[in-house]
Amino acid sequence: MIELKNIYHSYGSEAVLTDLSLQLEAQKIHCLLGSSGSGKTTILRLIAGLEVPQKGMVSNGGITLTGDAEILIPADRRKIGFVFQDLALWPHLSVYKNIAFGLEEQKADRIKEKVFEILHHFDLEEFAGKYPHQLSGGQQQLVAIARSLVLKPDVLLMDEPLANLDVKLKRKMLAHIKKLKQDFNLTMIYVTHDHREAFSIADRVIVLNDGRIEAMGSLDEIKKSENEFVKYFLEY
Amino acid sequence: MGRKLVKQPLFTIVYLSFVLMIVAPIVYTIGTAFFSEKIGVELTQAFQGRTIFLLLKSSLIAAIIAFFSTIIGTFLGFLLYKTKIPFQGFFKVSLLIPLLISPYIFAVAWKDIFLFFFRDSTILPSYLTCILVMIIVFSPLAMLITGSAFMHINKQFEESALMVTSFRKMILKVILPLIKPSLISSFVLIFIFSISEFSVPALFGVKVFTTEIFTQFSAFYNHSMAILQSLLLILICVFLLYAERKHLADLPFLSIGSKGSSSKIYVLKKGEFFSLSFLFLWLSVSMIFPVTILFIQSFKNGVGAFIQAFDLMMPTFIDSIALSFVAALLIVFVGFVAAFSASNKPDLRMGKSFNYLLLFVFAVPSTILGISLIKFYNQPGLEMIYTTYAIILIAFVGKFSFIAAKIIGDALKGYPKSLDEAARIAGATFSIRIRKILIPMILPVLFLAFMVAFIFSLGDLGTSIMLYPPGTELMPIKVFTIMANAPQDLINSMTLIVFLTTLILIIGLYMIAKLMIRKYNCAYD
Numbered sequence: 001m002i003e004l005k006n007i008y009h010s011y012g013s014e015a016v017l018t019d020l021s022l023q024l025e026a027q028k029i030h031c032l033l034g035s036s037g038s039g040k041t042t043i044l045r046l047i048a049g050l051e052v053p054q055k056g057m058v059s060n061g062g063i064t065l066t067g068d069a070e071i072l073i074p075a076d077r078r079k080i081g082f083v084f085q086d087l088a089l090w091p092h093l094s095v096y097k098n099i100a101f102g103l104e105e106q107k108a109d110r111i112k113e114k115v116f117e118i119l120h121h122f123d124l125e126e127f128a129g130k131y132p133h134q135l136s137g138g139q140q141q142l143v144a145i146a147r148s149l150v151l152k153p154d155v156l157l158m159d160e161p162l163a164n165l166d167v168k169l170k171r172k173m174l175a176h177i178k179k180l181k182q183d184f185n186l187t188m189i190y191v192t193h194d195h196r197e198a199f200s201i202a203d204r205v206i207v208l209n210d211g212r213i214e215a216m217g218s219l220d221e222i223k224k225s226e227n228e229f230v231k232y233f234l235e236y
Numbered sequence: 237m238g239r240k241l242v243k244q245p246l247f248t249i250v251y252l253s254f255v256l257m258i259v260a261p262i263v264y265t266i267g268t269a270f271f272s273e274k275i276g277v278e279l280t281q282a283f284q285g286r287t288i289f290l291l292l293k294s295s296l297i298a299a300i301i302a303f304f305s306t307i308i309g310t311f312l313g314f315l316l317y318k319t320k321i322p323f324q325g326f327f328k329v330s331l332l333i334p335l336l337i338s339p340y341i342f343a344v345a346w347k348d349i350f351l352f353f354f355r356d357s358t359i360l361p362s363y364l365t366c367i368l369v370m371i372i373v374f375s376p377l378a379m380l381i382t383g384s385a386f387m388h389i390n391k392q393f394e395e396s397a398l399m400v401t402s403f404r405k406m407i408l409k410v411i412l413p414l415i416k417p418s419l420i421s422s423f424v425l426i427f428i429f430s431i432s433e434f435s436v437p438a439l440f441g442v443k444v445f446t447t448e449i450f451t452q453f454s455a456f457y458n459h460s461m462a463i464l465q466s467l468l469l470i471l472i473c474v475f476l477l478y479a480e481r482k483h484l485a486d487l488p489f490l491s492i493g494s495k496g497s498s499s500k501i502y503v504l505k506k507g508e509f510f511s512l513s514f515l516f517l518w519l520s521v522s523m524i525f526p527v528t529i530l531f532i533q534s535f536k537n538g539v540g541a542f543i544q545a546f547d548l549m550m551p552t553f554i555d556s557i558a559l560s561f562v563a564a565l566l567i568v569f570v571g572f573v574a575a576f577s578a579s580n581k582p583d584l585r586m587g588k589s590f591n592y593l594l595l596f597v598f599a600v601p602s603t604i605l606g607i608s609l610i611k612f613y614n615q616p617g618l619e620m621i622y623t624t625y626a627i628i629l630i631a632f633v634g635k636f637s638f639i640a641a642k643i644i645g646d647a648l649k650g651y652p653k654s655l656d657e658a659a660r661i662a663g664a665t666f667s668i669r670i671r672k673i674l675i676p677m678i679l680p681v682l683f684l685a686f687m688v689a690f691i692f693s694l695g696d697l698g699t700s701i702m703l704y705p706p707g708t709e710l711m712p713i714k715v716f717t718i719m720a721n722a723p724q725d726l727i728n729s730m731t732l733i734v735f736l737t738t739l740i741l742i743i744g745l746y747m748i749a750k751l752m753i754r755k756y757n758c759a760y761d
Contacts (some may be wrong), residue, residue: 050657076663088654094674101672102662151662 007056016042017211029188030200034208040191044157048082049075081148083158089132095143102151118150118164138169155187174200194232251590258634261612262611263519269460281703294445298431301370302423309378315511317383319502322395327515334522335376336742338695340435342369345526346732348533362440369436372522378422385418426471426481446493449603466604511696534729545729556711563632571640579648598638614695623705631699636692637758647681680752687745
């Protein structure tokens with residue numbers, strides 16, 4: 001279980017999260033749902049270890065990752081994968097090299113085998129030698145996910161990864177993402193501002209507003225929520 | 237990444253080396269001028285009416301040059317970056333050449349033009365010729381800066397204006413206000429380059445601040461007077477650059493390729509003939525005319541002068557090119573360190589102060605930088621620096637790292653943070669992220685900075701004339717020192733040889749840059 005306890009985080013003088021506490025069950029898909037500036041990406045970055053909260057604690061499976069405004073376990077040792085909103089595929093590296101990069105850095109064995117295994121899973125083998133700009137939007141998305149999963153993380157964080165795709169492709173990708181939980185035995189945290197997207201893949205939804213949790217629960221619980229903001233946000 | 241910076245000894249070493257080897261000599265020299273025994277008399281003399289008048293005169297000349305260069309450069313920038321015009325690529329490259337060739341070459345050529353047509357090189361007032369030559373030299377800088385700004389205007393701004401107003405009004409009310417920061421940036425940089433320029437006023441016999449400082453130093457050996465006099469100049473330059481940096485720091489300075497460009501391109505219909513004529517006219521004035529006259533004058537008495545000039549210049553080629561090459565590598569390295577440290581943690585004191593130090597040294601006139609390094613390194617135990625090219629290398633690094641840092645800094649601003657974070661999550665250490673992710677991605681920009689630093693170092697006269705150790709020979713110094721006593725056709729031939737050498741090197745570097753940029757644009761499409 002991932003736990004955030006009494007988190008306070010600000011960018012300069014602007015507080016983004018104030019005394020936020022949150023528990024995220026393992027092997028479930030959690031969606032952080034909220035409008036721009038609600039703090040959902042910040043939560044993701046805190047879990048990943050890319051930001052240090054000024055106050056509070058972040059833990060995973062009982063192990064403290066961040067505490068007392070200090071990173072205790074750095075990003076690369078958290079067994080966490082991250083799919084960025086802009087995908088962050090390194091443009092000067094081929095698909096193969098993008099995926100192999102992390103394995104090489106972690107001095108893994110059988111790198112080639114592992115890369116092709118993951119490429120095979122996503123049906124991307126034929127693109128191994130291609131560069132990111134030579135792929136379609138959907139293929140780039142899959143490469144970004146493959147790159148995160150090749151290191152066998154326990155947790156996959158996704159920051160609005162489908163924001164730039166058309167509706168048809170988005171639907172296809174959502175089905176793909178939903179399957180990842182079983183295929184890779186993952187805990188997934190998915191950030192979006194689109195409640196339809198959230199409801200189509202999530203096991204649990206957390207609705208955020210101005211750095212506060214407005215509602216949290218299963219899809220049914222969220223849909224039935226009496227919270228004014230949730231009602232407004234979900235366009236009931 | 238920023239927090240790790242302080243843990244990186246390399247950054248600290250570069251920063252401290254820059255402070256100790258370049259900034260400390262300047263501060264020391266300025267300090268000693270104030271502690272001179274005759275400080276009272278010298279201060280009165282340094283800031284007397286004549287000096288203030290000279291400063292105002294130099295500022296006025298620099299302002300006129302900056303103003304007209306910016307206007308001409310903006311027009312050229314618009315034609316070449318915002319319109320579809322025949323021979324665009326050719327004009328973009330060839331109109332840039334005057335910026336990359338030493339200004340004194342154009343000064344010699346224009347003297348020859350007057351001599352050739354009017355048998356009198358002083359037919360025009362020397363001030364006017366000096367201003368004309370410097371406008372020719374610096375207009376391409378304005379063209380580059382404004383051209384870069386034109387390329388970054390979102391076409392929707394223009395299209396929405398075109399829905400409600402005419403093309404002419406859209407330019408006046410939308411495009412020009414949008415590129416106003418670039419216009420100011422161009423004006424400030426050209427002003428500083430012009431006011432610090434030594435060779436062109438010296439060749440035309442125009443008395444300006446830099447030539448006065450040089451006279452105080454070389455003719456009267458009055459170091460402290462030269463330094464005190466230059467203080468006002470340093471203050472003006474630092475103030476302008478600080479203002480430019482403070483308000484315009486986020487502007488694209490020099491962009492390469494067309495990455496991220498969504499700017500609207502206009503097809504000129506009626507205006508095409510006029511625009512092409514203007515481009516050709518400017519190319520003639522800035523390149524074809526001066527170079528042709530240099531050729532004619534060099535060979536008017538046969539090939540003898542050219543062969544003699546070649547023999548004289550021969551020993552300078554290797555030294556000049558090797559020195560500029562090493563200088564450019566060091567400049568790019570220092571520029572990268574400064575730009576990187578400033579772009580990662582804006583509140584990190586070291587990064588910020590490093591960039592302000594680069595700005596300060598850039599604003600110091602070449603002559604003062606030269607005097608400072610001589611005074612500082614002319615000490616027992618430092619002969620290894622003072623009597624070798626090392627002292628010129630140090631001066632070049634001090635003088636041109638600011639430009640390199642600005643070019644690289646722009647590229648780093650456009651470098652998505654997520655690319656670094658993705659590598660960090662994958663387990664890459666700080667140095668691996670720099671080596672395997674950042675540097676390959678900004679390689680074309682690093683090369684562009686190298687190219688600019690190399691060309692500037694190759695053509696520098698203002699600093700190297702003060703510093704060149706005995707027995708050493710560099711191209712610009714050889715031409716400049718021989719000028720007073722040599723026959724005209726020999727001077728022309730030597731100037732022509734320097735021009736052709738620089739041109740060949742520029743073309744070579746340009747071809748490499750083009751290949752890299754093409755690859756870069758492909759990777760980012």
